[in-house]
Amino acid sequence: MTNSSGAPTRPLDRRLGLRDGVALGLAAMIGAGLFSAFAPAAASAGRWLVLAVVVAALVAAANASSMARLAARYPDSGGAYVYGRERLGLPWGHLAGWAFVVGKVASCAAMAMTLAVHVWPNFAKPIAVVAVLAVLALNLQGVHRSARVALGIVAFAVALVVTFGAVMLIAPPVTVDTPPPAVPGSGTPLGVLQGAGFLFFAFAGYARVATLGEEITDPRRTIPRAIGIALAIVLALYVLVAVALTSSLGSGWVAAREAPLAEAAEISAWPWLGPALRVAAILAAGGALLALVLGASRTLMAMARDRHLPPVLATVDGPHRTPRRAEAVIAGLVIVLIVLVDLRGAIAFSSFLVLTYYAIANASAWTLEGRAATKVVPTLGLVACIGIAFLLPWQPVVAGVAVLAFGAFIGWARYTTREHPDA
Template structure:
């Protein structure tokens, strides 16, 4: 079996995790989450989503160090539970993240050229796939540039909101939504954190994975959670929950409300860069999950090919790009976040169930088994409290995958 080349150290792995997470939550998810939970509820939901993501990150890091190969929870489920659990995780990841890729591409189009959003989205998918096909080293280098730009833009928004805006802290204590509204918002916000697993899905390309992955995952997650909390406080404090919930571009509205409308174009450009970074690493992760599934004959074996020069799963990445382009041509952004969150939360529920079979870890001070239980329960709780249409679509597609698994021809 052809293997991918190990090129990524801790800094590269952290950067890929940041590139996967920064963008979606800040530029896309805050508004619908505020609509579901209100101002104070938004912060509670963000903290809850961050805690569940931390639980999942702990389980993912332990499993990725034990099984340092491409595929993430598809591999862990097969090895620690049973082949069907692995398949369900891989299927959920592929369909959910394919929807996410399409949503991100359409977001790029909406920011750059609203009148031709689909055309720009297709061009973005083609360009990003071309970068990924050159090798994971190129992906890490490109993502590093994107992360620096995005952090600079987000810092600008925070400084503008605090220095020039009217940040009313009393808005942070206004009555929030219902308990179910907070859970719905947390499920939507989880979409913003899910990129940390990209480090695990690239496990076969990480140097010294037993050391690198457990360090890189919490580092990336911690940075992103701090950034999200800061920007959530600024956005709610400047705009208030109602205005934030109705906003199509919350961070643009923050700088505008701060009396700096000339900076709006810079924020829009930053949003485009951020989403491009998410799309870059997301397509790489989905392609490697397809590679792992094809290696085990859960998908056509032709997808298991590795390019002889660039050492990337080129057929799998091209197949993902083709499906994303099809979804871009036929679908829209609305509903994609909820659908993706539902299937990905099921994916992480399987991650935590797999981690529970590892037993205690005397080398770590954290209560890893308790965190795995909390992650498993939390993922399922958030999944069933998403908007009903997202729950029906997500579990319906998972059921279709399970049916195909039962009926598929065996090798």
């Protein structure tokens, strides 16, 4: 395998099976989305929080269908960057890769800050930076070890969250807290869609499996199965949490909390669940950070192979044959973002860019050969991604549009200045 300069690049080892793929997808989804995103989503969706979860899941399912079809056709690292490049043209592939990398940097920052808030809120940013550095060190030891760690973290977190949901439904807590007034538009159809935009952040982890295409064994069969299993498990878990929180405490209470699950558990019939859920949040956010850095660095590596970024970032080396330079760059960008933004801003900014990424994936899937019926799902996914993205709060939307415009300009300039644009 060679990059665009003709320099040889070493392929990654195919060492991840179905269990590893499911674990990495779950680890990416069961993190900040579960332990933090329900608060801003509740502020927007109000008493219709469960409906916002379902809407987000439907969009994610449409995207998953498109991603699975594309991953089976193009089982290489890079996700929608590769799909957009092959189906829509190089500029669109570049834009997808750009949206993914920047969006996932924001996701990584959100995961790290979620971890830190559950450890020590008063020192959240320094703790988040340390967490990023620790994850980088683990990833440099090889992706197989990261997958095993993710599997253990996910099993622990899921067991605790299921217990939490059962306790909240069987013995609802009594609280005298007065919830804050609803935000404008809360509980309206537009509010539900905006809430779905926040919650989509929590469902986006299945793409990590597709971006690790070069490391998955039998990718044409394993990737679609891993995506479907991970998404189904997370949907069931999120519906349980949404029902438990809104039926026992109300959406206003949830919206006012920084760590809604842990704080709810602390006033439940089993208050010991509060500290346990804080530990689960720390481990789950850390596991999600592992998977996200892996996925973002592989897309960065794929873009570097095509010389959209410095070719040195495509190097696979070291005793574990990992893209160490790409992983280090992603970690550095995450640390910068942690310093600059807060948790809710990072979630919204990430959601906007990741929805853009999936819009390009759906557009790519629409071009695949097949019957007319096979174009219905990618069409719905494309429309939903664009619509929900622009219903998010205006500040992250403006920032996201600016980032995409800059990335599009670079992609267009790169495409038009190549000696052989189709090469």
